[in-house]
Amino acid sequence: MRPTLEPLDLTEHLPLVHAWVTHPRSVYWQMQDATLADVEREYRLIEDDPHHHAWLGRVDGTPAFLAETYDPAHSELAGLPELRPGDLGMHVLVAPTERPVHGFTRAVFGAVLDHCLADPAVRRVVVEPDARNHRIRALNREFGFRELRTITLPTKEATLSVRTRSDQQSHLTPDVLAAAQRHLVTKAISELAHERVLAPVADGDRWLLTTPAGDTTYSFAAERLALDHWAVDPATVVRTVKDEPAELDAQDFVVEFSELLGVPDALLPTYLEExxxxxxxxxxxxxxxxxxxxxxxxADHQTIEGAMTEGHPGFIANNGRVGFGADDYAAYAPETGSDVRLHWLAARRTLSHHSGPVQYDESLLVDAGLDPADYHLVPVHPWQWTNKLAITFAPDVARGDLVHLGEGPDRHRPQQSIRTFANASRPEQPYVKTALSIQNMGFMRGLSPTYMEATPTINEWVHELVVADPTLRACGFSVLREIASVGYTGDAFHRLDLPSPYRKMIAGLWRESPVSRVGDGERLMTMAALLHRDASGRSLAAAMIEASPYDAATWLRSYLDAYVRPIVHCLLAHDLAFMPHGENLVLVVRDQVPVRAIMKDIGEEIAVMSTGRPLPAEVERVRVDVEQEIKALALHTDVFDGVLRHLAAILHTDGVLDEEVFWSEVTDCVRRHQEDHPELADAAAAYDLFRPTFRHSCLNRLQLRNTLEMVDISDQAESLIYAGTLDNPMA
Structure with a gap:
C-alpha cells in the first residue's frame, strides 16, 4: 500500500472528485448537494489561490483520496491567536467505499501528514475538523494532534488542533513502549542464549536467568529447537527484581548482564543508545x-520493503541509526514510507573517479554552468549533505572542487539497508547507494571511494560467471550488478594517509533495478519478508504457504531450490561465497511461491575462497585464504544459522511445518545437488557440508565487543568470534 500525492488536475479528475465530495459518507466535506459546476468552481478558486492547494492522492497508482493544504493566515482561521509562523493547514478526504480495507485510512492520513512535513519550513500542521466528527478527531489524536479548543467558523463548530514536529514522538507512550520492550527483551534472551553468552537453567517447565548480582531473575517458557535456537514465548517472560515484579526493559537487561556481555566500559553507553x-x-x-x-x-516490492518491522533477525540492537534526529527518522527511515529527493554534488574530475557507464543526466552540470568534461556527479543523501558535507568539506566547496547542485528531479524510496534508494519516479532506473555517516548495527555506514572504484568490474565478473553456469541458469539465479561507482578523494582526509570514517563520506554506487526480472503473474519481495510478522503476530511465510497451491513441504522445496541450491553450487563449483542474508536476496514469487532468487550487494560482500583459481587483476581483492572448515560456514552460518534457523522456528511454532520435516527438506535439497553433480565430488568431500558439527560463529558477540566497528571489512574471517560448535541439522 503506497500512497502518493500529485497536484489535482480538474480537467482529468473533476467527475471523480464530484462523486467523492457529494457521497453520503462525505457529509463533513459540506458539498452534498453540489453540482458538477459547483465543484469545478470551488476547486478553480483553490487552483488560482497561491495560499491554497488541492492534491489528488493515489494508492498503488489508483486515485484514492483528496487532500488540501493551505496557509491558515490566509484562510477563515486568519486572526486566531493560536496561529504561528510556519503553520500549514491540512484537509483529507478518503474516497468513499462500501468495502473498506483495514489500515487504509491511516496509511493515507500518514502519507498526507508526511507530505505536509516534507517542507522544512513547516513547523506545525493545523486541522479544524467538525466538532461532531469524533472519528476523524480520534484519528487526529492518534497521529499526535493536540486539540486546543472549539472555534466557531462560518460553516461549522470546529475543533482547532495542531501537531508540531516534536509531536512526531506521539508513538512514545507507555503501552506502546511496553510492547516494544517485551519483544526486544525476548529477542535478547533468545539470541544471547543461542550464542551462549547467557545460560538459562531449567526451572520445572520454565527456564530461569539470574543476573550476576543475584538480585534480578527472568523466568520464561521456551522450546529449544535445532541449531540451539531458543523459541521464547514473549507472553511468558517475567522479570523479578529483589523478589518484586518489574517491567521489562532492554537497557536494564544489558546493564544487569553487562559483566557477562563483555561490552567495553567506554562503549557501553553507545550500545545503550543503539x-x-x-x-x-x-x-x-x-x-x-x-x-x-x-x-x-x-503488495508490490517497495510496499513490502517499507513494511518490514524487525530489522536483522539475529542482532538485538538492529535499528540504531545514531545520528538521525526525530525529523530525520520521519524523512528517511524506510518504514515511514517517505519519498526522498537525493542531492547531487559535482566533483572535480581530477580529484574523483567514476567507474562504469555514466548513470546520471549531465544536464544537471550544464544547467549549473559547469562543463561535464570537468566534473563527475555524485549522489548524496540529504542528511549527509546537511549534517556532514556542507560543514566537514566546506573548504572543498569553497574551492569549487565540490559544487552543491541541490535536489535531483526523481523521487526515491529508502530500502531496509537505509542508505540504498529505489527510484520511485522511474522504477526501472538503477538503485542508488550513498554514503551515510550514521552509526547503525555496529558500523558507520560510509562508502570508501577507493574501495568502490573496482566494484563495477567485480560485479561484471560475478555476473558473467553466473550467466555462464548451466546449473545457476536452471535455478533462475541471477545477480543485480553494481554497474557504476563514483567517489571523491580530493579532501584533506585523503591527503592524510590514515584510515578513518572521514575517507568514506563522499561516494556512490548504482545498482541494477530488479523490476525487469519478473514475468507475467510474478512479483518481487525481499527475502527478509519471510521472517516478518504483522502487528497481530501473523507470519507472512505461513500466510504465503496457506495461499499457495502447495502443501508446506512442497512450498519449502521450491524456496530451497531457488535459494539454497545456488548457494551450494557457487561454493562447490566456484569457491564463491556470497553474504546471502534476508535483505541481500530479492525473491521472485509466483502464486505465493518463491521460484527464483536474485542476489545483490556484490562488491563488498563476496569472497572467492581459493588460492588456486585464476582471477583478473581487478578482481583479486575478493580472494580470501581461509581454512577449509571456515569455508563451509558460508552455508552453515550465513544460510542455516542466519536465515533458515529463524524461518524453521516460525513455521514450527505456528504449527505449519515440523522442524524435523523442515531440515529434512534442506538436507534433501543439498543431497540432490550433489547427486546431480558427481563431477564436484572432490569439492563436496572437501567442504564436507554434512559434517556432524560446525563452528558456532556469533553476531551479537561481535557487536558487543566493538559497537563502533564490529568487524574489519578487509579481513572479515579473522574478525569472527566463535562459541563452540553447533550440531549440523543435515548430519
Missing part, C-alpha cells in the same frame, strides 16, 4: 504499521 534507537523505531512501527499479512500477499 538499543534506545531500536526501541524508538519499534514503537513507531507498532503505532503506525497497519499493513496485515493479507495486505502483503498482494
Amino acid at each position: 538499543l534506545a534507537a531500536t526501541l524508538q523505531s519499534a514503537c513507531w512501527k507498532l503505532a503506525h504499521s497497519t499493513l496485515t499479512v493479507d495486505d502483503l500477499l498482494r
Whole structure:
C-alpha cells in the first residue's frame, strides 16, 4: 500500500472528485448537494489561490483520496491567536467505499501528514475538523494532534488542533513502549542464549536467568529447537527484581548482564543508545504499521520493503541509526514510507573517479554552468549533505572542487539497508547507494571511494560467471550488478594517509533495478519478508504457504531450490561465497511461491575462497585464504544459522511445518545437488557440508565487543568470534 500525492488536475479528475465530495459518507466535506459546476468552481478558486492547494492522492497508482493544504493566515482561521509562523493547514478526504480495507485510512492520513512535513519550513500542521466528527478527531489524536479548543467558523463548530514536529514522538507512550520492550527483551534472551553468552537453567517447565548480582531473575517458557535456537514465548517472560515484579526493559537487561556481555566500559553507553534507537523505531512501527499479512500477499516490492518491522533477525540492537534526529527518522527511515529527493554534488574530475557507464543526466552540470568534461556527479543523501558535507568539506566547496547542485528531479524510496534508494519516479532506473555517516548495527555506514572504484568490474565478473553456469541458469539465479561507482578523494582526509570514517563520506554506487526480472503473474519481495510478522503476530511465510497451491513441504522445496541450491553450487563449483542474508536476496514469487532468487550487494560482500583459481587483476581483492572448515560456514552460518534457523522456528511454532520435516527438506535439497553433480565430488568431500558439527560463529558477540566497528571489512574471517560448535541439522 503506497500512497502518493500529485497536484489535482480538474480537467482529468473533476467527475471523480464530484462523486467523492457529494457521497453520503462525505457529509463533513459540506458539498452534498453540489453540482458538477459547483465543484469545478470551488476547486478553480483553490487552483488560482497561491495560499491554497488541492492534491489528488493515489494508492498503488489508483486515485484514492483528496487532500488540501493551505496557509491558515490566509484562510477563515486568519486572526486566531493560536496561529504561528510556519503553520500549514491540512484537509483529507478518503474516497468513499462500501468495502473498506483495514489500515487504509491511516496509511493515507500518514502519507498526507508526511507530505505536509516534507517542507522544512513547516513547523506545525493545523486541522479544524467538525466538532461532531469524533472519528476523524480520534484519528487526529492518534497521529499526535493536540486539540486546543472549539472555534466557531462560518460553516461549522470546529475543533482547532495542531501537531508540531516534536509531536512526531506521539508513538512514545507507555503501552506502546511496553510492547516494544517485551519483544526486544525476548529477542535478547533468545539470541544471547543461542550464542551462549547467557545460560538459562531449567526451572520445572520454565527456564530461569539470574543476573550476576543475584538480585534480578527472568523466568520464561521456551522450546529449544535445532541449531540451539531458543523459541521464547514473549507472553511468558517475567522479570523479578529483589523478589518484586518489574517491567521489562532492554537497557536494564544489558546493564544487569553487562559483566557477562563483555561490552567495553567506554562503549557501553553507545550500545545503550543503539538499543534506545531500536526501541524508538519499534514503537513507531507498532503505532503506525497497519499493513496485515493479507495486505502483503498482494503488495508490490517497495510496499513490502517499507513494511518490514524487525530489522536483522539475529542482532538485538538492529535499528540504531545514531545520528538521525526525530525529523530525520520521519524523512528517511524506510518504514515511514517517505519519498526522498537525493542531492547531487559535482566533483572535480581530477580529484574523483567514476567507474562504469555514466548513470546520471549531465544536464544537471550544464544547467549549473559547469562543463561535464570537468566534473563527475555524485549522489548524496540529504542528511549527509546537511549534517556532514556542507560543514566537514566546506573548504572543498569553497574551492569549487565540490559544487552543491541541490535536489535531483526523481523521487526515491529508502530500502531496509537505509542508505540504498529505489527510484520511485522511474522504477526501472538503477538503485542508488550513498554514503551515510550514521552509526547503525555496529558500523558507520560510509562508502570508501577507493574501495568502490573496482566494484563495477567485480560485479561484471560475478555476473558473467553466473550467466555462464548451466546449473545457476536452471535455478533462475541471477545477480543485480553494481554497474557504476563514483567517489571523491580530493579532501584533506585523503591527503592524510590514515584510515578513518572521514575517507568514506563522499561516494556512490548504482545498482541494477530488479523490476525487469519478473514475468507475467510474478512479483518481487525481499527475502527478509519471510521472517516478518504483522502487528497481530501473523507470519507472512505461513500466510504465503496457506495461499499457495502447495502443501508446506512442497512450498519449502521450491524456496530451497531457488535459494539454497545456488548457494551450494557457487561454493562447490566456484569457491564463491556470497553474504546471502534476508535483505541481500530479492525473491521472485509466483502464486505465493518463491521460484527464483536474485542476489545483490556484490562488491563488498563476496569472497572467492581459493588460492588456486585464476582471477583478473581487478578482481583479486575478493580472494580470501581461509581454512577449509571456515569455508563451509558460508552455508552453515550465513544460510542455516542466519536465515533458515529463524524461518524453521516460525513455521514450527505456528504449527505449519515440523522442524524435523523442515531440515529434512534442506538436507534433501543439498543431497540432490550433489547427486546431480558427481563431477564436484572432490569439492563436496572437501567442504564436507554434512559434517556432524560446525563452528558456532556469533553476531551479537561481535557487536558487543566493538559497537563502533564490529568487524574489519578487509579481513572479515579473522574478525569472527566463535562459541563452540553447533550440531549440523543435515548430519
